[in-house]
Amino acid sequence: MSRIFYSGRIAVVYEERNIWSSLIVTIVAMTVYVMVVLQQAAGGPLTEVDWPPIMLWTILGSIGASILVSILWGMFAGLRDPDEVGKSDQRDRDIAHMSTRVGQAFITIAGLGVIVLCAFEVDWFWIANAMFFGFAVSFTVGGIASVIAYRRGLV
Numbered sequence: 001m002s003r004i005f006y007s008g009r010i011a012v013v014y015e016e017r018n019i020w021s022s023l024i025v026t027i028v029a030m031t032v033y034v035m036v037v038l039q040q041a042a043g044g045p046l047t048e049v050d051w052p053p054i055m056l057w058t059i060l061g062s063i064g065a066s067i068l069v070s071i072l073w074g075m076f077a078g079l080r081d082p083d084e085v086g087k088s089d090q091r092d093r094d095i096a097h098m099s100t101r102v103g104q105a106f107i108t109i110a111g112l113g114v115i116v117l118c119a120f121e122v123d124w125f126w127i128a129n130a131m132f133f134g135f136a137v138s139f140t141v142g143g144i145a146s147v148i149a150y151r152r153g154l155v
Contacts, residue, residue, distance in 0.1 A: 015092040016150045017077065019099075021069040023143040029062035030136050047123040055132055095149045103142025110134020 033054060040049045110131055117127045 013088075013092075014074070014077075015088050015096070016147065017073050018070050019143050019146045019150075021073055022066045023140060023147070025062050025066045025069055026136055026139055026143075029058050029065070030133070033058040047125045049125070051125055051128065055128065091154070094154055095146050098149060098154060099142040099146040102145040103138040106138035106141055107134060110138065 036054050036058075037046065037049050037051060040051075040054070111134070113130045113134065114127055117130055
């Protein structure tokens, strides 16, 4: 079973903990990205912002932060129950497959949006951000689907 009960409370297991940490970091990172880009624009056109370094730092920072949060959360969880840290089962794999399918729908939508933006020859800023936010939305929706599946089960 993928859930462990501690004195009436459900403990978050390895796979679900990683999803939660990545969801939290993704939402924070995307919020920071939007705020920095808007600050850099200073009321001017967004297409004038030097967005590539901001986007790359956001991507790299969120990857690093997700890893760090997951490790720290795992260490604290390991102190509570060392035998259950890092375990996964068939249910975890089924949930991962389901969330991947859910997320892929949004990657497809983002990809189609990018093709349309390219066809109309819009500025690179909009094309890159459509894909960037498409990845973020895809991961977030897939992650939320995973969390729901962990809490309510797969149907």
